[in-house]
Amino acid sequence: MxxxxxxxxxxxxxxLSRFIEQHSGVFLGPEKGYLLEHRLVPIINQYKLAGFEGLREGLIDRQDPELREKVLEAIVTHETAFFRDKHPYETLRHTILTRLAQRWQATRETLGHRPTPIRIWCAACSTGQEPWSVAMAIHEWIPLSGVSGLGLGDFAILATDLSSKVLDHARQGxxxxxxxxxxxxxGQISRFLNRQPGAKPTFQMKAELRSMVEFRKANLREGFKSLGLFDLILCRNVLIYFADPLKRQICEGFFQSLLPGGFLMLGAAESLFGISELFQTDRQGETLVYCRPAN
Ligand SMILES: C[S@@+](CC[C@H](N)C(=O)[O-])C[C@H]1O[C@@H](n2cnc3c(N)ncnc32)[C@H](O)[C@@H]1O
Structure with missing residues (x-):
């Protein structure tokens, strides 16, 4: 029955909306009631809870961590794709990597030895398509860079997300x-992935790419100073779900987490207009790049 x-x-x-915003940043106005119903009813049924009130009680009164993870998992959108929007990756290859490599080269000359790797952070990486795309773009660009001695090992990509489930997928590649x-x-598939046997073929990122990316759980809402400083931060297609005060707080955090001369890239439909004036903007064709001014 x-x-x-x-x-x-x-x-x-x-x-429930307040709980979700407190734990993920995702803001759900009254008009999103249908989304709560659509995504949370399967959890209510799975855990045999007494309706939405039972769910509220489990999340807020009992503070059940498994239920919390399930609910956040169901609410946030994990939509992603390799080389999403294409044009940001053109800007990455033609402008950003070139500038970062020039700085790396100048530092090497000053120090007289190899500097620490260029650090890139994908701040909401979902199932990994974005950090792997960055790693592949770097791989393709290095031979064209004109910087002698620069290798894959001179780049370190940190990829984080709120959700353990998508991170497990991303990490496996x-x-x-x-x-x-x-x-x-x-061409990219045969160059960068190994085909795995099976009735339904799957493909795994090759070891040389896997050694470039570290995956870690991090909630943007909870601060991220401990992750250190970066040359480039990509935070694409997630701020759009947050209310303005949280966007502002996170973007100010990104500014502090960028080395002088570092870059921030947002999603194609996102901008810092009305959110932060700390960054310099640099329009590269269709891509808007934000920079922390060099000292
Ligand atoms: C739409 S996907 C974007 C993935 C990728 N950046 C892209 O543009 O293709 C948004 C991701 O943000 C993550 N997310 C949502 N809220 C977050 C938070 N507070 N901290 C970290 N990640 C969060 C979700 O788990 C989801 O995987």
Missing amino acids: NQPRPTLTTLVREH IYTEADLARGMTP
Whole structure:
């Protein structure tokens, strides 16, 4: 027999929305009640909870960590693709990597030895397509860089996300043909991934790329000073879900986490307009790049 569909009262919706915003930053206004219903009813059924009130009680009164993870998992959007939007990766290859490598070269000359790696942070990496795309772009660009001695080991990519589930997927670096069809060329697939046997073929990122990327759980809402300083931060297609005060707080944190002369890249539909005036902006074709001014 079909179970009766749980009903979501205004009060419980407000409690759940506040809980979700406190734990992920994702802001759900009253018009998003349908999204809560659509995404949370399967969890209510799976855990045999007494409707939305039972869910509220589990999250807020009992502070059940497993339930919290499940709910946040269900609410946040993990949509991603390899080389998403294409043009930011053109800017990465043609402008940003070139400038970072020139700085790396100048530092090497000053120090008289190899500097520490160029640090790149993908701040909401979902299932990994973005950090792997950055690693592949670097791989393709190095021979064209004109910087002698610069190698893959001179780049370190940190990729973080709120969700353990997507991070596990990202860390494995295993993708289906359908995943790869979204953004990868056949040449890139054979160059950067190993085909794994099986009825439904899957492909894994090769070891040389895997050694460039470290995956770690981090919630942007909770501060990120401990991650250290970066030459480039990509925070694409996540701030869009946050309310302005949190966007402001996170962007100010990014400014502090960038080395002078470092870059910030947001999603194609995102901007810091009305959010932060700390950065210099640099329009490269369709891509807007934010820079922390050099000292
Ligand atoms: C739409 S995906 C974007 C993935 C990738 N950056 C891209 O542009 O293709 C958004 C990701 O942000 C993560 N996310 C949401 N809130 C977060 C938070 N407070 N801290 C860290 N990651 C968060 C989600 O788990 C999700 O994987």
